[in-house]
Amino acid sequence: MTPHLAILGPGLLGGSLAMACKSRGGGRVSVWARREEAVAEVRDRGCADVASTDVRKVVADADVVVFATPIGAMPSLAREIVEYVKPTALVTDVGSVKAPVVRELAPLFAGRAEFIGSHPMAGSEQTGLGAARADLFEGAVTIVTPEAGTPAARTARVRAFWEGVGCTVRQVGPEEHDLMVGWVSHLPHLLAATLINTVEASDPEAFEFCGPGFRDATRIASGPPSMWTEILGENRLAVHQALDGLIENLRAVSTLLASAPNEERDALMNQLLTEAKGRRDRLRLPNVLSDA
Amino acid sequence: MTPHLAILGPGLLGGSLAMACKSRGGGRVSVWARREEAVAEVRDRGCADVASTDVRKVVADADVVVFATPIGAMPSLAREIVEYVKPTALVTDVGSVKAPVVRELAPLFAGRAEFIGSHPMAGSEQTGLGAARADLFEGAVTIVTPEAGTPAARTARVRAFWEGVGCTVRQVGPEEHDLMVGWVSHLPHLLAATLINTVEASDPEAFEFCGPGFRDATRIASGPPSMWTEILGENRLAVHQALDGLIENLRAVSTLLASAPNEERDALMNQLLTEAKGRRDRLRLPNVLSDA
Numbered sequence: 001m002t003p004h005l006a007i008l009g010p011g012l013l014g015g016s017l018a019m020a021c022k023s024r025g026g027g028r029v030s031v032w033a034r035r036e037e038a039v040a041e042v043r044d045r046g047c048a049d050v051a052s053t054d055v056r057k058v059v060a061d062a063d064v065v066v067f068a069t070p071i072g073a074m075p076s077l078a079r080e081i082v083e084y085v086k087p088t089a090l091v092t093d094v095g096s097v098k099a100p101v102v103r104e105l106a107p108l109f110a111g112r113a114e115f116i117g118s119h120p121m122a123g124s125e126q127t128g129l130g131a132a133r134a135d136l137f138e139g140a141v142t143i144v145t146p147e148a149g150t151p152a153a154r155t156a157r158v159r160a161f162w163e164g165v166g167c168t169v170r171q172v173g174p175e176e177h178d179l180m181v182g183w184v185s186h187l188p189h190l191l192a193a194t195l196i197n198t199v200e201a202s203d204p205e206a207f208e209f210c211g212p213g214f215r216d217a218t219r220i221a222s223g224p225p226s227m228w229t230e231i232l233g234e235n236r237l238a239v240h241q242a243l244d245g246l247i248e249n250l251r252a253v254s255t256l257l258a259s260a261p262n263e264e265r266d267a268l269m270n271q272l273l274t275e276a277k278g279r280r281d282r283l284r285l286p287n288v289l290s291d292a
Numbered sequence: 293m294t295p296h297l298a299i300l301g302p303g304l305l306g307g308s309l310a311m312a313c314k315s316r317g318g319g320r321v322s323v324w325a326r327r328e329e330a331v332a333e334v335r336d337r338g339c340a341d342v343a344s345t346d347v348r349k350v351v352a353d354a355d356v357v358v359f360a361t362p363i364g365a366m367p368s369l370a371r372e373i374v375e376y377v378k379p380t381a382l383v384t385d386v387g388s389v390k391a392p393v394v395r396e397l398a399p400l401f402a403g404r405a406e407f408i409g410s411h412p413m414a415g416s417e418q419t420g421l422g423a424a425r426a427d428l429f430e431g432a433v434t435i436v437t438p439e440a441g442t443p444a445a446r447t448a449r450v451r452a453f454w455e456g457v458g459c460t461v462r463q464v465g466p467e468e469h470d471l472m473v474g475w476v477s478h479l480p481h482l483l484a485a486t487l488i489n490t491v492e493a494s495d496p497e498a499f500e501f502c503g504p505g506f507r508d509a510t511r512i513a514s515g516p517p518s519m520w521t522e523i524l525g526e527n528r529l530a531v532h533q534a535l536d537g538l539i540e541n542l543r544a545v546s547t548l549l550a551s552a553p554n555e556e557r558d559a560l561m562n563q564l565l566t567e568a569k570g571r572r573d574r575l576r577l578p579n580v581l582s583d584a
Contacts, residue, residue: 121503143501170500180498183491188509190545191483193568198541199475200571202534206472207575208462209435211413216508217480221572225565232561233553240549243542246490250539253486257532261525269524273517276485279492280513283499 003027006062008055008077009034010042012123013094014068015132018047020165023134032058041129056084064161065113067093067105071230075104082108090157091115096181096227097234098145098174106147114154117145117174119181120167127224138166143181145174182238189228190243192221295319298354300347300369302334304415305386306360307424310339312457315426324350333421348376356453357405359385359397363522367396374400382449383407388473388519389526390437390466398439406446409437409466411473412459419516430458435473437466474530481520482535484513 005021007014010033018029030050033039042051052058059065059081067074074093085091091113095101102117109115122140142162146155159169172180196218199206232239253272259265297313299306302325310321322342325331334343344350351357351373359366366385377383383405387393394409401407414432434454438447451461464472488510491498524531545564551557 121501141501141503172501177501180495180501183495183498184502184506188487188506191487191542192509192572193565194541194545195480195483195538196568196571197564198534198538200567201541202537203472203475206475207571209413209433209464209469209472210476210575211433213512214476214480215575216511217484218572218575219508220505221565221568223565223569225562225569228565229558229562232549233558236549236553240546242490242494243546243549245494246487247539247542247546249486249490249493250483250535250542253482254532254535254539257524257528257535261528266521266525270517270521272489273485273513273515273520275492276488276513277515277517279488279499280484280510283502283507283510 003063004030004061006030006032006059006065007048008032008058008065008067009069009073010038010048010051010129010132011068012127012129012131012136013120014066015042015045015047015129016122016134016136017066017068017094017165018042019132019134020137022047024165026164027063030058030062038129045129047132055081059085059089062086062089065089065091066118067091067095070227071095071097071101071234074101075108078105078108082112085109085113087113089113090154090161092118092144092158092161094118094120096185096231098143098177100234102145102147102174114151114157116150116154116158117177118158118162119143119145119177120162121185122167127227135166137162140167141170142167143170143172143177145172145177147174178235179238182235182242186232186235186239187242187246189220189223190232190239191246192218196221295355296322296353298322298324298351298357299340300324300350300357300359301361301365302330302340302343302421302424303360304419304421304423304428305412306358307334307337307339307421308414308426308428309358309360309386309457310334311424311426312429314339316457318456319355322350322354330421337421339424347373351377351381354378354381357381357383358410359383359387362519363387363389363393363526366393367400370397370400374404377401377405379405381405382446382453384410384436384450384453386410386412388477388523390435390469392526394437394439394466406443406449408442408446408450409469410450410454411435411437411469412454413477414459419519427458429454432459433462434459435462435464435469437464437469439466470527471530474527474534478524478527478531479534479538481512481515482524482531483538484510488513 004027010031021029029048031042031048032055039051042048098117106115120142122136144158162169296319299310302323313321321340323334323340324347331343334340390409398407412434414428436450454461
């Protein structure tokens, strides 16, 4: 485990990371928060050895530094600490979009510390330290995003760090990461939100008739709007392209529904649903072992 | 509880209903299945007093008859039994689309038995007697769909029947039912299936990067294709209209994503996500008590 871990931002992910390290018998954990009340909350919960609003003090002696703030807050925070981190420190982040983060942070830390991006796919629609759990990362997938020039030893180091808190680690470049999570995370979020808003505007009484299917299909729409506004803004090109591809296919489905019922129509619909079921059934999600 | 319940079709819903009645100390349960192997399976599981391929024998003495077959099989089965059910028998069904079922079955049973449509919103993406559970209906919503001329006593009777197996009952006309489940059940199913198919065709590697959000948002796509082809075909007008409304709103979201990032764009996106979150957070689903 890590000798000294510094976590910047005590939200759901930062707080859970602190708790995971303490509960797994890791080394020292220091947490930075912008507000004194957040520092007090970290202290009250006893999930860190040091909690402070002084970010330079928090990172000064750290072997691993993890940015767990909103993406937009990372560059200025990085500029604030860059002269104070140890040159041997591993520096990473937990942002859901990687290319913009890596583009900003990698040059700042070049030659000054070992930066590489991470995206732990853990969490839920809940937020804040109150929702943090020591086992949040157990079995979750973390994607690490080395660039072309990232030394293999640094990638191995960040992989070992996330494996140390129970994650399964995958590896892909920052741009490719953003395209892929655009499909399986950002687009589904927009879809769920737009579905709810469309029902609300069209037939709000229908909400009285929803069952477990609707509940699951829309759970992600309960996520924090400000965080998702930032994610969708940062990854807008990939999400826009994915959304347009989806709209095109939905239009084809609409045409199919509008055609008169006959055997060919039913055969096409059945094929569409069978392909989707086959793919969904083949999904094996390591972070949900009970998933059939 | 019901003195004698006849269930036509021992699938997930029919089987669970038989088990629920037996486990709650209900009266006699008879089950009809088309195939001898299905009859044998019902006997092996001991969830009925009588299991037979002879539908006339199964319904002859029943106080309540429940159609739990695919919708398409109901009219011919109804014609087969209509002269054999007791005139005092309550006859209902579990079909997910109500107007076409009521349109076919209500005239057949008029003056011969007490027909009224039902739609228990229970079940999952699993199917068949093997997935049946005695507690499937506990806390689930069942929608009963009286027509304008349905006697109030009959509606009360079917409500009491579903409440007897643990359901919360709601009541609405068949056409209105179909519009509303078009929004909260059929449209989300099509969306989940089309999302999966679009990702498969565009960037299948992205499936390697999906987390619990994608899993939940697409779970319903694992449902049985033949059943869903039938549902979507029967309710195609409502689903088509709902889908076109959704596509229109998705196009507006696409335009928003394509516009240059600025404060107004972020404010609109944040508003969209905040409205969706507010509505999703307000959903209280009686069949999932742990749902926050």
